[in-house]
Amino acid sequence: MVDTRHTPHVAMLRSPLSRARGLGSAHAGSAHWWSQRLTAVALVPLTLWFICAALRMTGATRAEVGAWLSSPLPLVLMLALIAATFYHLQLGVQVVIEDYVHREGTKLAAVLLVKAACVVLALACIVAALKIGL
Amino acid sequence: MALSIAHRVTGIGLGIGTLLLTWWLIAAAVSDEAFATVQWFLGTPIGLLLLFGWSASLIFHLLSGIRHLFWDTGFGFEAPRYDQSGWAVVGGTVVGTIVVWAVGLAVW
Numbered sequence: 001m002v003d004t005r006h007t008p009h010v011a012m013l014r015s016p017l018s019r020a021r022g023l024g025s026a027h028a029g030s031a032h033w034w035s036q037r038l039t040a041v042a043l044v045p046l047t048l049w050f051i052c053a054a055l056r057m058t059g060a061t062r063a064e065v066g067a068w069l070s071s072p073l074p075l076v077l078m079l080a081l082i083a084a085t086f087y088h089l090q091l092g093v094q095v096v097i098e099d100y101v102h103r104e105g106t107k108l109a110a111v112l113l114v115k116a117a118c119v120v121l122a123l124a125c126i127v128a129a130l131k132i133g134l
Numbered sequence: 135m136a137l138s139i140a141h142r143v144t145g146i147g148l149g150i151g152t153l154l155l156t157w158w159l160i161a162a163a164v165s166d167e168a169f170a171t172v173q174w175f176l177g178t179p180i181g182l183l184l185l186f187g188w189s190a191s192l193i194f195h196l197l198s199g200i201r202h203l204f205w206d207t208g209f210g211f212e213a214p215r216y217d218q219s220g221w222a223v224v225g226g227t228v229v230g231t232i233v234v235w236a237v238g239l240a241v242w
Contacts, residue, residue: 037203037206040199040202040203041203043196043199044196044199044200047192047196048196051189051192051193051234054238055234055237055238055241056241058238058241058242059173059241059242062162062166062169062170065162065169066162085152086152089145089148089149089152092142092145093145093146093149096142096145096146121152121153121156124156124159124160125152125155125156125159125160127163128156128159128160128162128163129159129163131163132159132162132163
């Protein structure tokens with residue numbers, strides 16, 4: 001949040017209504033920032049579970065993977081991990097692109113491409129996990 | 135500063151790592167041959183190197199991310215705390231990666 005107390009010209013440019021809404025120039029407010037933190041918090045336990053799960057599945061046969069993901073808890077945790085990971089990933093990569101790519105067209109194209117790729121990969125992982133587990 | 139850019143670099147690296155997870159899940163869903171191929175690839179030197187980079191990046195990003203979450207709540211910005219938590223992230227990554235690989239290679 002920019003402190004506008006000593007910059008009256010900035011304070012003047014923002015209407016009281018705009019300031020009350022608190023959404024800023026992107027009209028999205030802190031939604032992006034908050035989503036990134038929310039998924040980060042969810043990913044702390046999910047990542048610890050995933051590391052243990054990956055170690056359990058080291059050298060596993062396809063039948064063993066099938067048996068493992070057929071139990072409700074691993075399947076639910078795997079789906080939660082997939083959703084949180086790809087959501088967090090596209091938010092994070094978007095910030096990196098916005099910081100380093102300065103041509104508007106290229107920036108927009110890169111962000112959209114990353115978001116599309118994350119949606120497709122997430123759906124592919126979800127369908128695969130469900131096909132294994134159900 | 136160095137850890138901040140490392141958080142970004144490992145984040146991008148983890149994005150590439152999700153491609154491995156996607157491949158592994160799809161292969162397990164599709165056929166025995168596809169799954170045998172992915173399991174074989176992960177055991178090759180290149181596969182093991184990718185897994186090593188992925189695991190180290192994941193542990194670093196996890197610990198560094200927890201550090202960022204503490205900052206978000208307003209804790210840990212003071213000079214000694216800031217440096218200590220930075221070194222804890224580096225040490226935790228080294229120890230965590232060694233433990234994961236010791237267990238992984240033992241059960242492989």
